[in-house]
Amino acid sequence: MYVWPCAVVLAQYLWFHRRSLLGKAILEIGAGSSLPGIIAAKCGAEVILSDSSELPHCLCICEQSCQMNNLPQVRVAGLTWGHISQDLLALPPQDIILASDVFFEPEDFEDILTTVYFLMQKSPKIQVWSTYQVRSADWSLEALLFKWDMKCVHIPLESFDADKEDIAESALPGRHTIEMLVISLAEDTLN
DSSP, X not given: OOOOHHHHHHHHHHHHTGGGTTTOEEEEESOTTOHXXXXXXXXXXXXXXXXXXXXXXXXXXXXXXXHHTTOTTOEEEEOOTTOOOHHHXXXXXXXXXXXXXXXXXXXXXXXXXXXXXXXXXXXXXXXXXXXXXXXXXXXXXXXXXXXXXXXXXXXXXXXXXOOSSBSTTSSOBTTOOEEEEEEEEOHHHHO
């Protein structure tokens, strides 16, 4: 199992805010090894881990992470970004969506935001806590967020002690440039 640098930064953010997670409904999208979702579950959140329904091995990795961390209550769901599926329709309202390094390939950005927007219609106060690695100065989410009536707030890494090359005695995130965003519906959409 590989843990991406962004997952460590998002896990640090969750740990920094651990007292606010108890009882929160949290969905991790593109979970992979599920470090952020596992941390949230260990902090008392009601967590659903998800990855692509088209990649069953990714769902198996999520299940293995739950087993290794003794978290039988954590559900795993197959969600493919941009697709309305029975699993997506069956999701209960969520408080937080975790998205660690899902903004990796620009051709996926629209599908990710389509899925997030659908979930925001169920839960208008939902927040997306997202970390991503800066790979190109040409990639920007702001225009797409505006298109989908969303906004974002950049969270400085130093505000939650994630501005170091190593977090929690690991070698991650290393020298990667990681950004942290909190995405929500634009204010005028909520009124």
